Amino acid sequence: MKKFVLERATTTKLKDRIHAIWYCISVTDHKRSILAAEERFFTECDTKHVPVILLFTKVDVLSDMAFNELRNRDYSIKEARKAKHAYGVQMMKDLESHVHAALGKCQFPPKHYVQLSNMNKKKGDSTALLECTRNALDMESLQLLLVSTQKNNMQLCGEWAVKG
Numbered sequence: 052m053k054k055f056v057l058e059r060a061t062t063t064k065l066k067d068r069i070h071a072i073w074y075c076i077s078v079t080d081h082k083r084s085i086l087a088a089e090e091r092f093f094t095e096c097d098t099k100h101v102p103v104i105l106l107f108t109k110v111d112v113l114s115d116m117a118f119n120e121l122r123n124r125d126y127s128i129k130e131a132r133k134a135k136h137a138y139g140v141q142m143m144k145d146l147e148s149h150v151h152a153a154l155g156k157c158q159f160p161p162k163h164y165v166q167l168s169n170m171n172k173k174k175g176d177s178t179a180l181l182e183c184t185r186n187a188l189d190m191e192s193l194q195l196l197l198v199s200t201q202k203n204n205m206q207l208c209g210e211w212a213v214k215g
Contacts, residue, residue, distance in 0.1 A: 052092070052096065053096050056069065056096055056098055056101070057098075057099070060098055060100070060101040061099060069098075070101065070188060071101060071102050071103075071184050071187055071188060072098060072101060072103045073104050073184075074089075074092070074104065074105050074106065074161065075106045075108050076089070076106070076107055076108065077108050077109050078107050078109055078110055078113060078143065078146055079109050079112055079116075081113065081142045081143070081145070081146045082146075083146075085149075085150065085153040089154070090153070090154075090157065093154050093157035093160055093161070094158050094159070095158075095159075096159060097158075097159055098159060102163070102184075102187035102188065103159070103160075103162055104161060104162060104163045104164070104165060104183055104184060104187055105150070105154070105161035105163070105164045105165070106165050106166075106167055106180065107146070107147065107150075107164065107166045108170065109167075109168075110143060110167060110168040111168035113142050113143055114136060116139070116142065117134075117138040117139035117142055118131050118132065118135040121134055121135060121138060143166065147164060147166075151164065162187050163183045163187050165180050165183045167179070167180060182210075
């Protein structure tokens with residue numbers, strides 16, 4: 052992995068170059084510890100100038116998980132429905148805090164963190180991911196390249212044009 056990342060981060064061929072790394076962590080186990088492989092990647096893998104963006108995936112399942120945990124704590128169905136959103140948000144904050152603290156100590160921590168929901172559905176919205184990736188890229192030409200390839204996301208293109 053380290054060899055692949057280093058080769059692709061430093062190659063002069065644009066078509067072979069890595070411009071950003073999206074490192075995914077599922078929140079389906081919100082009480083999880085940092086895995087040894089994750090810690091090893093962020094401790095040993097020097098990505099040079101290539102930003103690593105940590106993606107929390109499946110954030111939309113936290114509401115259902117929160118509901119189930121509340122029911123297991125003897126909340127009524129009505130009480131659990133009412134409290135599940137706030138509890139799900141707290142579960143995400145706790146996980147993000149834990150991951151940020153653990154990986155922040157590593158030699159090569161993620162540059163940014165993004166939460167993704169409903170990406171398996173038509174209503175899935177990747178705008179936050181695209182904006183985070185665009186902002187993480189250090190060279191303006193790469194930012195413009197990313198925006199130009201996102202023809203379906205006119206809002207992002209319009210925002211970038213105004214900023215430029």
